[in-house]
Structures are given as structure tokens and as C-alpha cells.
Amino acid sequence: MIKKYYYLVVLLFIFTINGFSQPFEVTIETVNTNVCHDSVTFVAKTTVGGVVETGVSYTWNFDDNSSVKSGVDLDTIKHPFKDGGGYIVRVEAEKGGNTDYALERIQVSLTADFSETESDRQDPICLGQEISLTGIANTTDWKYQIPDEYVEPNPVEISQGNYYSSVLDFKAYTELQTVTSIDDIDTIGIKLEHTNLSNIRVLLSCPEGKLIILKDYGGQDKFFGEPIDDETSDQAGTPYYYYWTNNPDFGTMNSSSTNLGSLPAGSYTSHQIYNNLIGCSLNGEWTILIQDSEAEDKGFVFASMVKFKNDLISEEWEFENTYTKPIWSGEEISNTSQDGTANATPTSKDNKEYKFQVTDNFDCKQDTSLFVRVEGASFTADPTTGPFELDVTFINTTSWATDFSWDFGDESELSSEESPSHIYTYPDGKYVVLYTAKTDDGCLDTYSDTIYVTIPDAVFNKPPNVFSPNNDGANDIFKLDVDDIESLEGWIYSRWGKTVCKWKSVEEGNNGWDGKIMGSNREAVSGVYYYYIRAIDYHGNEIIEKGSLHLFR
Numbered sequence: 001m002i003k004k005y006y007y008l009v010v011l012l013f014i015f016t017i018n019g020f021s022q023p024f025e026v027t028i029e030t031v032n033t034n035v036c037h038d039s040v041t042f043v044a045k046t047t048v049g050g051v052v053e054t055g056v057s058y059t060w061n062f063d064d065n066s067s068v069k070s071g072v073d074l075d076t077i078k079h080p081f082k083d084g085g086g087y088i089v090r091v092e093a094e095k096g097g098n099t100d101y102a103l104e105r106i107q108v109s110l111t112a113d114f115s116e117t118e119s120d121r122q123d124p125i126c127l128g129q130e131i132s133l134t135g136i137a138n139t140t141d142w143k144y145q146i147p148d149e150y151v152e153p154n155p156v157e158i159s160q161g162n163y164y165s166s167v168l169d170f171k172a173y174t175e176l177q178t179v180t181s182i183d184d185i186d187t188i189g190i191k192l193e194h195t196n197l198s199n200i201r202v203l204l205s206c207p208e209g210k211l212i213i214l215k216d217y218g219g220q221d222k223f224f225g226e227p228i229d230d231e232t233s234d235q236a237g238t239p240y241y242y243y244w245t246n247n248p249d250f251g252t253m254n255s256s257s258t259n260l261g262s263l264p265a266g267s268y269t270s271h272q273i274y275n276n277l278i279g280c281s282l283n284g285e286w287t288i289l290i291q292d293s294e295a296e297d298k299g300f301v302f303a304s305m306v307k308f309k310n311d312l313i314s315e316e317w318e319f320e321n322t323y324t325k326p327i328w329s330g331e332e333i334s335n336t337s338q339d340g341t342a343n344a345t346p347t348s349k350d351n352k353e354y355k356f357q358v359t360d361n362f363d364c365k366q367d368t369s370l371f372v373r374v375e376g377a378s379f380t381a382d383p384t385t386g387p388f389e390l391d392v393t394f395i396n397t398t399s400w401a402t403d404f405s406w407d408f409g410d411e412s413e414l415s416s417e418e419s420p421s422h423i424y425t426y427p428d429g430k431y432v433v434l435y436t437a438k439t440d441d442g443c444l445d446t447y448s449d450t451i452y453v454t455i456p457d458a459v460f461n462k463p464p465n466v467f468s469p470n471n472d473g474a475n476d477i478f479k480l481d482v483d484d485i486e487s488l489e490g491w492i493y494s495r496w497g498k499t500v501c502k503w504k505s506v507e508e509g510n511n512g513w514d515g516k517i518m519g520s521n522r523e524a525v526s527g528v529y530y531y532y533i534r535a536i537d538y539h540g541n542e543i544i545e546k547g548s549l550h551l552f553r
Contacts, residue, residue: 022049026056026093028104036109036364039080044102046075046093056095063087063171084110085142086317088171103175103283109360110321113138114368117340117356124375126400126443127349131372133328135340135356141320146172148307149189155236158194159298164290166304172313173282179206182246182274187267187307188214189243190288193225193236194299197253197263200224201291204277204306207284212272214244217293219254223262227299236300240265243305246274282308323358323366330354346374375400377437377445379419385452387484388538390424392451394433401437409433409451426538428455458537459483460545468552469515469523478549479512482535485543490533492549500524509533515551526553 026046042060046053060069062079064087069077081087085108092101116136125131150166158164179185188204198219205211223229227237240262242253248267250256258264288304328342331352336342346352352374357367378397383390396404396419406415408422409431415422424431431451438444461481469476480503482488490503492513501513517524528548535543 024048024053024093024095024098024100026091026100026102028089028091028102030104030106033105034107034109034362035081036362037080037082037084039078040106041076041078042089042091042104044075044091044093046095046100053095056093059092059094061090063089081106081108084108084140084321086144086319090171101175101283103171105317107142107319107362109362109364109366110140110142112321112323112358112360112366112368113140114356114366117368117370119354119370119372121372123371124373124400125346126437126439127374127376127445128345128347129400129439129441129443130343130345133333133342133344133354133356133370135326135328135336135342135358135368137323137326137340137356137358137366139320139322142318144172144317146170146307146313148187149303149305151303152301155239155300155302157234157298157300158192158200158290158292160199160292160295162298163292164301165287166301167285167287168304168306169285170283170308172317175283177282177312179274179277179280179282181278184282184309184312185246185274185277185306186309187243187245187305188270188288189241189303189305189307190290190301191239191241191303192290192299192301193223193227193239194292194297195223195227195229195231196294196297197222197224199292199294199297200299201293203289203291205287205289206277206280207286208280210276210280212270212274212276214270214272215253215268216271220257220263222258222260224299225265226262231296231298236302239300239302241303243267244270282312321360321362323360325357325359327357328354329357344372346372349374349376377401377435377447379435379447379449381433381449381451384449386454387456388424388426388428388453390451390453391421392424393419393421394435395419396435396437398437398445398447400439402440403438405436405438407434407436424451424453426455428453455538456484458485458535458539458541458543460485460535460543462545462547463531463549465548466550466552467515470553477512477514478551480509480533482506482509484538485535486538488533488535490531493530493532494524495528495530500529503533506535515553523553524551526551 026044029043044058046056057072058074060077087106089104089106118134120132147168150168156164198221201217202215203211203213225238225240228235245267248269250268252269252271286306326336326340328336332347333344334342352372354370355367380395382393404416404418406420433449435447463480467475467478485506488506488509490509491499492501494500500517503509515524528550530548533545
């Protein structure tokens with residue numbers, strides 16, 4: 001009886017440690033996996049036998065190049081996603097040597113393609129001119145790209161003590177998927193050049209730390225690719241891509257024999273078979289390590305690759321955003337039709353913003369804006385002030401105008417030129433120029449500016465009292481020096497009262513007397529003569545000048 005009881009105790013103990021051992025499991029929960037560009041709250045829960053564990057260390061990776069977050073009992077975390085697309089959030093749980101991880105896919109609303117949203121009019125437009133707005137939000141899509149290749153931003157040097165490693169972090173598989181067959185590993189590759197392949201060893205390790213040697217030290221003294229065989233040079237040569245596959249073109253790299261200076265690009269047999277990788281998680285960090293045993297030789301790595309069989313992913317991860325509920329908003333805008341069109345008639349000048357908004361299938365708002373510049377009629381005038389006989393050039397600066405009307409403010413005829421010139425004559429004053437700009441469809445606007453015309457004071461300088469008309473080129477003419485005079489009369493008399501010269505205009509006075517008696521070609525004799533000048537300036541003032549002059553021959 002005692003012996004039977006002993007066996008029952010032993011059996012109960014064995015059953016307890018085997019049948020009642022409970023798994024250490026972590027899961028992620030979130031309210032919504034289709035989200036806008038905002039923060040998402042994630043809750044991790046670790047259980048053993050259905051009982052929630054505390055004191056668990058959590059490490060969060062949000063797949064958006066943000067910092068990893070870690071902490072004990074950090075089971076709840078809020079994280080913002082700034083860019084649209086798909087993200088595989090990973091949480092790792094650890095306690096007492098037990099570990100597990102969980103994944104959650106998050107789809108963040110994609111930015112709508114508004115490139116075809118437009119107005120039927122180009123900027124600027126006339127105030128009061130109607131515009132037609134067409135809002136179009138094209139469907140956008142996203143597809144997960146498995147990161148099976150890593151390309152270096154710049155070639156990385158490898159030499160003795162300067163090893164190379166690249167990590168490809170896979171997340172697209174389920175938490176339970178592992179390498180079950182060597183055929184699950186499709187291709188491993190490196191793109192490099194090196195001056196001696198016998199100095200190189202290449203290894204691959206899986207997330208659990210298991211590794212295989214793809215190429216061991218040894219083999220022929222050949223090049224990888226086409227390196228620059230000068231160890232003092234820091235310049236990279238031409239790389240080749242080398243692969244390891246289950247159906248290679250060549251044997252191992254160390255056993256391959258070639259008369260060429262470089263090992264041919266292509267696929268090779270792994271130095272060690274892939275069996276040691278069976279059981280490795282597909283998800284996680286797969287690392288390619290390249291070691292160099294000699295200081296004399298070196299090379300550069302350009303890229304690396306780890307690719308699993310395509311059918312290990314049961315379904316490609318992709319999604320699209322579609323858009324409904326179009327609406328335009330802005331100054332004096334009509335209701336938006338279902339096809340995204342609306343009309344607007346701005347009521348004031350300046351830049352006007354018209355916003356087009358849609359709602360996507362994640363219930364996120366997306367919008368874009370069109371800016372319409374409403375411009376008034378305008379022109380420039382040069383000059384805007386000056387004495388009468390003022391020639392003013394007007395330049396139209398209204399870009400939307402197709403018809404033009406100019407009222408120069410001086411009762412002259414209207415002009416329909418785009419940029420006319422106009423002369424303002426006596427009298428003086430200010431003239432308001434009214435410019436009317438029109439469009440082909442009847443929109444118009446006006447602009448005015450003032451031109452100031454002045455009458456200058458008369459210039460009447462006393463003439464010289466001596467001249468010598470002897471054709472020597474010096475002081476041959478007795479001239480008046482007058483300007484801004486409306487009318488002028490003048491006489492020159494001999495000492496006996498005979499008129500020898502007479503002027504009837506400002507022009508004749510400024511032409512002067514050449515010393516010949518008027519009405520004949522006879523030269524006046526030397527002696528004293530007298531002048532009398534009567535002028536009227538543009539202000540209506542009378543100017544009288546008289547005096548004597550000496551004629552010398």
C-alpha cells in the first residue's frame with residue numbers, strides 16, 4: 001500500500017510539472033488599428049495561465065524610426081504617428097528569464113492626392129469675377145515592402161579589425177512562424193569588392209543567435225568584384241553581387257576555381273548548410289557579418305540581402321484610402337456638389353484661401369487649399385507733376401484686363417490703348433485720371449491718380465549791351481534770354497528813331513538781331529541803338545524791358 005502511494009505521488013509530481021506548466025504570453029490591445037495622424041494608445045498584457053503578470057519588463061518598437069521605449073510595467077503607452085502608412089508595432093516582454101513578443105499592425109491614414117484640385121481661372125482675378133473650383137482627392141494606396149535588402153548610404157570599408165555587419169529586421173510574419181526547412185531561406189547576398197577573398201569570412205545569424213558560415217577563410221587569392229588594388233587608397237572600386245541559394249550556379253566560394261582575376265558574380269553554395277537555422281524565428285533581426293583576417297588587404301561593402309520564400313507570407317499587406325464628403329469653404333462660396341465642385345465670388349481684394357476637405361474611409365479629415373489673388377485695377381504714371389506741355393506715360397499694371405478706357409481729366413478724348421501717353425497743355429491745375437479695366441466677361445474695376453501741371457515763372461534775363469556782328473564767331477548776335485513767356489514783341493531803334501529790327505514772337509526774340517537793317521541786306525553802322533521789349537508771361541503779367549546797346553564792327 002505504501003509503495004502504491006509512493007508511485008501516485010511521483011506520477012502526480014510529473015503531471016504537475018508537465019501538465020500544469022503554463023506558457024508566458026504577451027498580447028497587444030488597441031482601440032483602433034485604422035487611425036488618423038494622431039496618438040494611439042497601446043496596452044500590453046502578459047499572462048501565465050490566464051493570470052496577468054506584474055513586474056514585467058516591456059520594450060516597445062513602433063516601426064517609425066522613433067526611439068525604442070523600455071521599462072518595468074510599461075504595459076500602457078501612447079505613441080503619435082506623424083506619417084501615413086503601415087506600421088508593425090512590436091512589444092517584447094521579459095520576466096525571470098521568460099520572454100515573448102507580440103505584434104500589432106497599425107494603418108495610418110494616407111495623405112490624399114489633391115494634385116488635380118484646381119480653379120478655372122489663373123491668378124489674379126478681377127474683384128467680383130466668379131471662379132469655379134474643382135476639388136479632387138484621388139485614391140491613395142500603400143503596400144508593405146519586405147526589407148530583404150539593405151543598401152549602405154556610402155560604401156563601408158572592411159579590413160582587419162574593421163568588421164562589417166548589417167541587420168535586417170523582419171516583422172511581417174506571425175509571431176509563431178519559424179524556419180521549418182532550409183528551403184524557407186531563398187537568397188542571402190552581399191554586394192562588395194575586396195582585394196583578396198581568401199581573407200574574408202561571411203556569417204549569418206538569426207534572431208535567436210544561431211549562425212552559419214556562408215564563406216570561411218581560405219580559397220584562391222582572387223578579387224571580390226573589381227577593387228582598387230592600392231591599400232593606401234580610400235576610394236571604392238566596382239562591386240559585384242554574390243549570393244547563396246539552394247540552387248546555386250557554383251560550388252562554395254573557397255572551392256570555386258577561376259582563371260579570372262575576380263570571382264564571378266552569381267550564386268554560390270554555402271560553406272555550411274542551413275540546417276542550423278531551422279527553428280529560428282522569421283521575425284526579428286537577421287544579421288550578416290563579414291570578417292577580414294589580414295591588414296594588408298581591404299574592400300568595401302555596398303549592400304546585403306536576406307530573402308525568405310515568398311509564400312511564407314500568406315497575404316500581402318496593403319490598404320487604400322478612399323474619400324467622400326467633399327466640401328469647399330471660403331469667402332462667398334456656394335454649396336459643394338457631390339463631385340467636389342463649387343463656385344465663389346470674392347467680395348474684397350487680397351489673397352483669398354479656399355479650402356477643400358474630404359473624409360477618408362478611416363474617418364480622418366484631409367484638406368488642401370487653393371489661394372486666389374483678387375487684384376484691383378492699377379497703373380503707373382511718369383511723371384506725375386511738371387510744367388504744362390507735360391508728356392505723361394501711363395503703364396497699365398492690371399494683369400487680368402483685356403479692355404482699357406482712359407479719361408485723362410482734361411476734357412480730351414478717351415483712350416482705349418493699353419498703355420497710352422498724353423500731353424497736358426496750358427492751363428495749370430490738377431487732373432484726375434480715371435482708368436477703367438475690363439475683362440472679356442464684363443467684370444470691371446477703376447483706378448485713379450492725379451497729375452499736377454504747373455506754370456513756371458517767366459525767365460527774362462537782361463540782354464547784353466554790346467555785340468560785334470563781324471562774323472568772327474564771337475558775340476555776332478544780339479540775343480534775348482527768355483523762357484516761359486506766352487507772347488513777346490520787341491523793337492530796336494537807331495539814335496534817330498528808325499526801326500532797324502522788330503520781333504513778333506518769343507522765338508524771334510531768342511533768334512536775336514544779326515546787325516542788319518530789317519527789310520534790307522544792309523548792315524547797320526556802328527554806334528548806339530535802343531531796344532524796347534514788351535512780353536506777357538503765362539500768369540498774364542506784362543514785362544517791359546528797355547535799354548541801349550552798342551554795335552561795334
